Amino acid sequence: xxxxxxxxxxxxxxxxxxxxxxxxxxxxxxxxxxxxxxxxxxxxxxxxxxxxxxxxxxxxxxxxxxxxxxxxxxxxxxxxxxxxxxxxxxxxxxxxxxxxxxxxxxxxxxxxxxxxxxxxxxxxxxxxxxxxxxxxxxxxxxxxxxxxxxxxxxxxxxxxxxxxxxxxxxxxxxxxxxxxxxxxxxxxxxxxxxxxxxxxxxxxxxxxxxxxxxxxxxxxxxxxxxxxxxxxxxxxxxxxxxxxxxxxxxxxxxxxxxxxxxxxxxxxxxxxxxxxxxxxxxxxxxxxxxxxxxxxxxxxxxxxxxxxxxxxxxxxxxxxxxxxxxxxxxxxxxxxxxxxxxxxxxxxxxxxxxxxxxxxxxxxxxxxxxxxxxxxxxxxxxxxxxxxxxxxxxxxxxxxxxxxxxxxxxxxxxxxxxxxxxxxxxxxxxxxxxxxxxxxxxxxxxxxxxxxxxxxxxxxxxxxxxxxxxxxxxxxxxxxxxxxxxxxxxxxxxxxxxxxxxxxxxxxxxxxxxxxxxxxxxxxxxxxxxxxxxxxxxxxxxxxxxxxxxxxxx
Ligand code: ADP
Ligand code: MG
Numbered sequence: 001x002x003x004x005x006x007x008x009x010x011x012x013x014x015x016x017x018x019x020x021x022x023x024x025x026x027x028x029x030x031x032x033x034x035x036x037x038x039x040x041x042x043x044x045x046x047x048x049x050x051x052x053x054x055x056x057x058x059x060x061x062x063x064x065x066x067x068x069x070x071x072x073x074x075x076x077x078x079x080x081x082x083x084x085x086x087x088x089x090x091x092x093x094x095x096x097x098x099x100x101x102x103x104x105x106x107x108x109x110x111x112x113x114x115x116x117x118x119x120x121x122x123x124x125x126x127x128x129x130x131x132x133x134x135x136x137x138x139x140x141x142x143x144x145x146x147x148x149x150x151x152x153x154x155x156x157x158x159x160x161x162x163x164x165x166x167x168x169x170x171x172x173x174x175x176x177x178x179x180x181x182x183x184x185x186x187x188x189x190x191x192x193x194x195x196x197x198x199x200x201x202x203x204x205x206x207x208x209x210x211x212x213x214x215x216x217x218x219x220x221x222x223x224x225x226x227x228x229x230x231x232x233x234x235x236x237x238x239x240x241x242x243x244x245x246x247x248x249x250x251x252x253x254x255x256x257x258x259x260x261x262x263x264x265x266x267x268x269x270x271x272x273x274x275x276x277x278x279x280x281x282x283x284x285x286x287x288x289x290x291x292x293x294x295x296x297x298x299x300x301x302x303x304x305x306x307x308x309x310x311x312x313x314x315x316x317x318x319x320x321x322x323x324x325x326x327x328x329x330x331x332x333x334x335x336x337x338x339x340x341x342x343x344x345x346x347x348x349x350x351x352x353x354x355x356x357x358x359x360x361x362x363x364x365x366x367x368x369x370x371x372x373x374x375x376x377x378x379x380x381x382x383x384x385x386x387x388x389x390x391x392x393x394x395x396x397x398x399x400x401x402x403x404x405x406x407x408x409x410x411x412x413x414x415x416x417x418x419x420x421x422x423x424x425x426x427x428x429x430x431x432x433x434x435x436x437x438x439x440x441x442x443x444x445x446x447x448x449x450x451x452x453x454x455x456x457x458x459x460x461x462x463x464x465x466x467x468x469x470x471x472x473x474x475x476x477x478x479x480x481x482x483x484x485x486x487x488x489x490x491x492x493x494x495x496x497x498x499x500x501x502x503x504x505x506x507x508x509x510x511x512x513x514x515x516x517x518x519x520x521x522x523x524x525x526x527x528x529x530x531x532x533x534x535x536x537x538x539x540x541x542x543x544x545x546x547x548x549x550x551x552x553x554x
Pocket of ligand 1: 031035036038039077079080081082090091121122123167
């Protein structure tokens, strides 16, 4: 038997696979099942164009067989199969674009999720097996072939008898290490749960013989027997019509997928048919994940390529400020092959991400308009994130977010939006007034607020550190500038103060002289009612902001 060598690049990748130390060995099953599903797809397309082939859906399935004695897992499909040449070129050479493959292969050590994306899926079998046998017969060949390899030392291809068209891949599991890493793959429940986890939405049945228990006929005794079961549910919820689904369905999907342990506050189900087609279900959680405002939190959506989960958390699909959103995206149009340019993949993801972003924004705006109570509940949990979003990256997203931001205000002590504030502004009012302080109560006691409130000017209450920083990014809303009530000039008509200042020139000069550098100026003000004196700020930085800035490391 002649043994052929893998091409150099394939060999490198194989070595990485064989010696891979990641905990995610279980992805091999997903990869082999998705290859099987692809092969059935190919059969289906062939049948569409070739009238001599009858595609009877029931004949097409994937079957997983476990053999504890022999320590093997077999993945059998009724797909299109491979010819001798195809075995050679598909399993002997890893990817067409060699250099790109190499680059990705080095990355793979860090990120298991890349394996499935770059056309090296088959080789993941070597993470759990020390020998892999592929028996296959192509629809284009009367003869079957068997391919076998023990990893990096090469592979062999020989003719074999195989009656049916399709492929059968047998993994001879590696010997167990101390932590029993491989034997678990021979357990029905383990395989079952892996199929459920990664391949539930594969469109063809994935069958497994499941051990059951029954009472023997005319006897008290029980016996075990095997029954073939289809493990996957086949139709993903996101492919179903919205009209077929209830709120309960969306909720149980949220829990099934462990997006969160809470009840989702809102969801949207998207079926986008634009330049790039995709389906998506997005959720807003009702409570803040415990690690949300920490460095440990990882944002991201599940990413599926045509029903196959390829990434559990794709961070590129969400901007940081919508990092609280949970859910998934599935697209038939994602080209995740190593042979295509990375750029193209990035572009497709970017298009989807942009679209997802605007859908989330739309969902929040609608909620703000029509379901105020829910929105305020959401805002209590994640409003801070939105304000960070306004401030972040020099305000790059401020225009997207400014209408989603709310503040408490002196107007009926409620949360208000900038738009609501501006609509209520008095005719002569030039500025949007805000006050900073530790709490609403403390702000209410500020001497600076007295006159404004008495004359019916609304004041926004800034009680979080981020508030004033965010506002500095915005600078204005609807051409109205933001003004701290602690600033020197409130833009009010102040003839009275002017004459007071003139009449008391000498007194104020004396006070300034006594206070020295501690103040810039002493002057009369009409903003106070019951308090004799208050501090104001000349520049752009409020006293609160100055306190925060002083605590920051330089
Ligand atoms: P990818 O699936 O991304 O192309 P893989 O390494 O998973 O990369 O598989 C390589 C190739 O081997 C596939 O493109 C396909 O042509 C062939 N192949 C793998 N498994 C099967 C199968 N079960 N039936 C038919 N062809 C297969
Ligand atoms: Mg594959």
